[in-house]
Structure formats: structure tokens, C-alpha cells
Amino acid sequence: MRRLKIAILNLLRNGRRSVLTVSIVAIVVMALMTSGGFGLYTYQSLKEGAARSEGHLVFARPGYFSSDEEFPLQNGLDNADELRKRLLADQGVNAVQPRIYLQGLISNGEKSNIFLGQGILASEFRVKGPFLNITEGDILSKDEKVNDPQIMLGKDLARNLSVKPGDYVTLMSTTVNGALNALDFKVKGIFGTGVPDMDKRQVYTSINAAQFLLDSHRVSTLTLYGYDLEDTEFLRDKLGQLVPQLEISTWEDHAFIYKGVKNLYDRIFGLMGIIMSMVIFVSLFNTLMMSVTERTREIGTLSAMGASKAELLVGFMLEALVLAVVGAIVGIILGGLVSVGLMIFDVTMPPPPGKTVGYPLTVYFSTNLAWMISVVIVAICVFSSFLAARKGVNKPITEALVYV
Amino acid sequence: MLQLTHIEKTYTTGEIQLQALRDVNLHIQAGMMVALCGPSGSGKSTLLNICGLLNQDYFGEVRFAGELLMRDYRQAMEIRRTHLGFVFQKFNLVPVMTAFENVAYPLLLNGLKAVEVKRCVMAMLDHVGLIKFAHYRPDRLSGGQQQRVAIARALVHQPKLVIADEPTASLDSETAEQIVALMKSLGREKETAFIVASHDDRMTLHCDKVIHLKDGVIQLEENLCAA
């Protein structure tokens, strides 16, 4: 306590310099907090996005994920309904959605284009929430008639074929037997995904219509949604025992954007952290060096009286500790204000590469991150002060005493 | 108590070698007040630094209370902490500490308990007549008051020897007189030996022994019977 008081008084001796140093620490902590908080937000939203579109777990026939199919649904699941019921029986399971991935040609009678399609249940829209931006028309209806199948088109594809809701398009694809099959669909809705490549190719149909087109009873995969993303591993292990004949992948296996961005950001923020740490190190070193030099005679006096070098070092390190802790606290508060400020005032970020829509700039306030940054920064400050003070403390006493 | 035998000290600055002390022999007995006189550059400070165990880079032998100094930093530090006190020309009080805290410092270094510290410091401040100023920082004290705090600090842990290099040089003559008288009375009371370097002739009047130094050589040792 006494030492702390002395340290604070010593810092107040050159108040302006101390304020400056605290400011530098605070700014660095704030910068790291906000950039880190932005990173965390980005990770979280990409993670959620990936989990939402890919499902928490995907069940497929072994080999489905690793090998290409020679004909449609070659590696599909046969008894999807029965498997689905079995999985749904588990309490931790929110929904299980069969999906069929298909491709082929889409035509308006005059012009054809390639499509990539997904056959889904109408409940997919409820389970996933609003994952598409419906620009015209509506989503697939639950009570689709067998002889009047419905389809949803990406907006660029719809424009290319000049169709609008109510018009008809023909899908052509090879069946499981290798024959060519065609089926007319009524355009139910048009959507934008925010990803130009998908808007140009993507279509959604019902599972039934897709099976009819491909002439198969199989589905490609069963996509499972739990309640909490964090329980994914647990669910996988539990359900794996229920359906040992299936191969299971998690959302993470399909979250290429998430992994890519995380990889990149981790490096960027890591590098930034290192640079910021160096700034802190140099700045603290400089401050402590000045104050050690100014107090050379005092160091000499106290050493003459029998104070050990460690005792004196601790005094200076305590000063650095006070600067660092105060700076970190101020920085965390500033970082918190930035997060709150961004919640109140919307700032929209430009669309990321491969996307057409921007997203709101959000910075998470993470206590874990705050702790981590503070501990590292404080450690750097104390270490830097140790190096700066060591030189002053090791000066011969007789020299220190006559220092002016 | 402090015994110096055949002390030689050479300063080397670049090419130049300067012999600051030549074959100095000195014995300071307990409770004795010794003045060190001599012109500027005669080696007074150099000798005091060796007596105060601040400089270990010399030839010859120094014994403190019979113990031979091994030129070991720790050993010297322990002795300084427990048995030595220092008074400086520029007072050298710690500016952020109050008079009380300055005087308490040596006791805290020696690991005394807070209650003990308080008792000793207050008694000591009373001795130097500054009890009212216990909670003043040095910048609010006059030069004479600051030096009295410094003397209290040098004596509070009951050292065997106090080293004072020009303790009155920064004070006016009247205050200087008081400071010298104070050192003398406290030294006698606590049986503390003093070794004081000074240009000031009046200083010598109060001392038991005066040593005249010139060009690093002891010219004369006078034993006085101080009144």
C-alpha cells in the first residue's frame, strides 16, 4: 500500500508525461478491443451463417462427402423418412431436413441456362429463418400439387430467362438411369442471396419434384439442426451411435468462408497485436527511462542507505504497473463505448468480396478479450519498465550520487 | 570500529590515471566525531565513499567492526543498511515522501514493524525539533529543516557510523552552526561516530579529531579535546 502510494505520487510528479503514457496504453487497448471485437463479431456471424445454411450436422451415406457421383443420387440415402424420424426422436434435435442437390439445364422455351438446384421441404424456410431475400413472389408452399410443381429462382437467373412469378420454366436433368428427363415448374418466387454467383444459378424446388425429375426415391443428405451450436460435437457423438451406418459431418467441415476469414483475420489481428505491443513497449521504456534518469540521485541515495536493487526495481515496475492498469481500464471503457456507439448509430460496411450487400459494422464487447489484452499489455509494460529501470539501478552508487 | 589500512585509489579516465588516495591509514573509534579537511580535489569525497562502503574499487583493506570487507555488493549493502547513516550536501530527501516517510525509510528497510517505526520516527523528529512538520513534504521545508530531516533519517536506525559529505555547504552560516551542533549532540547521545568532510573551519571546532588531506595523502591528524 505504502509502495503503491509512493508510485502514484512519483507518477504525479510528472503528470503530463504520465497522462501521455496512459493515453498511449488506453488507445492501444481500445484499438485492440475494437478490432478484436469486430473480428469476434465477424467470426460469430459467419459461423451462424454457415451453420444455418449447412445445418449443424449433415448425415450422408459413407463416401458422399469425398467421392463424386457417376449418376444423380448415386450416394444418396434410401430410407430417408425412417432415418429422419429416428433422429427427430432425440430431444436435442430441433429439425432434420432432407435435401437433394441437383443440376441441369433450365429453359423458358427459347433460351436455356445451367442451374444448380436444391430440393427441399417447405419447412426449410421456417427452420432456417430468413436466409433468402425474396424480391418477388413467395416461398414454396407446403401444399404443392404433384402435377403443378413450384420453383424459386435466383434473381439474375430469372432476369436472364425473363420470367416472373406465375410463368413456367422447364428443368432438364439426367435421371438415375442416365435418361434425360424434363419437368415444368411454375415460378413461385424470386430471391437474392447477396452472392452474385448464386443469384445467377440457384433454384429451389420441393423434394418431391426433385425426386420426380431425377426418378429416384433417394435424398442427397439429411441436414440436422440442434438447438445450440456449441452442442454440435456432443450431438454428433450421441447421434452417431443411433445411425452408425451414416457418415456425419459438422457445419465446420462445410464452413469454408468462415475458416478462410478466420485464418486471415487471425493473422491480421495477430500482426496488429505485435505491432501495438511494440509501440507500448517502446513508449513505456521511454517514459520509465526518463523518470529513472531524472531520479538517478534519488536512486543513489536510497542505494547508499541499503535499499537493494530489487527493492528499487520493484518501485519503478510498480509505477509502470499503475500506468498500464489505468491505461487498460480507460482503454476498455473506450472500447466499450465504441461497441455501444455502433449499436446506437448504424455504420454500414461495404459488401465483402463476392457479395452484393453490405453489413452493419458491429463490434462485440468481450470480457475474455478485454482480460487477455489487459494481461498481455500490463505484462509488456512491466517487462519494459524492468529493462528501463535495470540500467539506472545498476549504476555505481558513487556516480549516481553526484549525477546532476 | 572502522579501520582503513594502506588504501590506494586511482581513477582512470581514458588514458589519464589520477591517484586520488595514497597509502591512507585511518581508524575511527565508536562515538568519535572526525572532521576531514582539505582543499578541493584533495580526495575527501573519495575517502568518504570508501568509508561509507559505497565504492569497493580500491587497493588496501577496510574492516568494519572487525569484519574484513570482501568487496561484495551484498555484504556492503547489509552493513550500510544496518550500521551506517548518510548525510549529503544537497539533503537528498525523497521528494514524494513526507518528512515522516523519509525518516521511516531506513527502518522499513530493516524490517521494523509499523508500530515500532512510528514510535522511533516520532521520537527522532522530536529530537531534531521537527515533530510539527512530520507530514510536510521536503519542498515545503527550508534548507535547514530539510537537513535536519536528513540527519534524523541518518540516525533513526541507530547506526554505528554516519558519513556526512559537506553537510553544511548548502546552508547559511547560522543554520550550518545549528546543524553541526545537532550532529554533535545526537552523536554523543546515541554513541554514533561521525565522519564529516568539510571546507568549513568552524566544523573542526566541534570534532574529536581532525584529519587534513592534501593530494590524497593524510598530512596531519590532530586530536582535539572538544569542549
Ligand SMILES: Nc1ncnc2c1ncn2[C@@H]1O[C@H](COP(=O)(O)OP(=O)(O)OP(=O)(O)O)[C@@H](O)[C@H]1O
Ligand atoms: N569519478 C571520478 N573519475 C575521475 N576522477 C575523479 C572522480 N571523482 C573524483 N575524481 C578526482 O579525484 C580527485 C579527488 O576528488 P574528490 O572528489 O575526492 O575531492 P574532494 O576533496 O571531495 O573535493 P571537493 O572539495 O571539491 O568535493 C579530484 O582530482 C577529482 O578530479
Ligand SMILES: [Mg+2]
Ligand atoms: Mg567532495
